[in-house]
Amino acid sequence: MPQADEVQNDASTRLAVSTVIFALRPDHTGRPVLWTPLVRRTREPQLGLWALPGGWLPPNEELEAAAARTLRLTTDLAPKYLEQLYTFGEVDRSPGGRVVSVVYWALVQSDEAARAAVGPNVRWVPADTLPGLAFDHNRIVDYALWRLRTKVEYAEIAHAFLGETFTLAELREVYEAVLQRPLDPANFRRTLLASGTLRETGERLAGAPHRPPKLYRYDSSARTAEAREPFTRERPAS
Incomplete structure (x- = not known):
């Protein structure tokens, strides 16, 4: 043998x-x-x-x-x-x-x-x-x-679907599409801003009616040590 x-x-x-x-x-x-x-x-x-x-x-x-x-x-x-x-x-x-x-x-x-x-x-x-x-x-x-x-629950990859700058509503739309469930806007905003990975650009979305929303960009260097709790999903059978 x-x-x-x-x-x-x-x-x-x-x-x-x-x-x-x-x-x-x-x-x-x-x-x-x-x-x-x-x-x-x-x-x-x-x-x-x-x-x-x-x-x-x-x-x-x-x-x-x-x-x-x-x-x-x-x-x-x-x-x-x-x-x-x-x-x-x-x-x-x-x-x-x-x-x-x-x-x-x-x-x-x-x-x-x-x-x-x-x-x-x-x-x-x-x-x-x-x-x-x-x-x-x-x-x-x-x-x-x-x-x-x-x-997407614990790594900042959602921005790959967006441009260099984005609004919180656009970012939430990405998460909702990926996770296939609605997210509470207030909780989403609080969680993402507390993560330390978003920075205001000082600009607002052009052409938006009423009060234009703020534009943000990702800043991975400022990520805090406290990570978001991931949503547990069962792995597909291999």
Whole structure:
């Protein structure tokens, strides 16, 4: 019997990268919800099914560079927030040979999402109401949604959906869309201002009627040691 360090990887095992992209866009009622772009598979296996943007990892390319490159090629997006999510490598996740996928997730602003390439083989869909996707991509999106909804409670990532400056109402709208529940405006304002991560810009939102709301920006260097209590969510079954 060979020793552990003598076992070689099977030649049929291939390494790929995929990316789950989230953007806030209005649904049919005008309410902002999380959307993600999908690409249609143009070759076997699972020809014609929708899937996450991705591709094979060349031997001479770094993982994050490969994720960014495949996003540009398929959706014309170049997200500023791109982070490694998880590695999916179950033996039977892809027919015809084992495929290990390093999955990234990206958050983009709505105006950037509106400029993304769309067509017969690229479309945006609400992330919580996906069709049946190729391979295990439904499970991957479910995991990414769980991570986003957990992380937004204790990490300052909501600003990735917004511009450099924003109002508290715009920020609350992001949280409500991600968490899928309304938040009390007064409690939200008190909690976020007490976190020490927001700074007034000294400016107000232009064009707003009556008394224009203040504009804020994130200041991660001023974060206090006291973190907000995260909302506990059950992790999706793997």
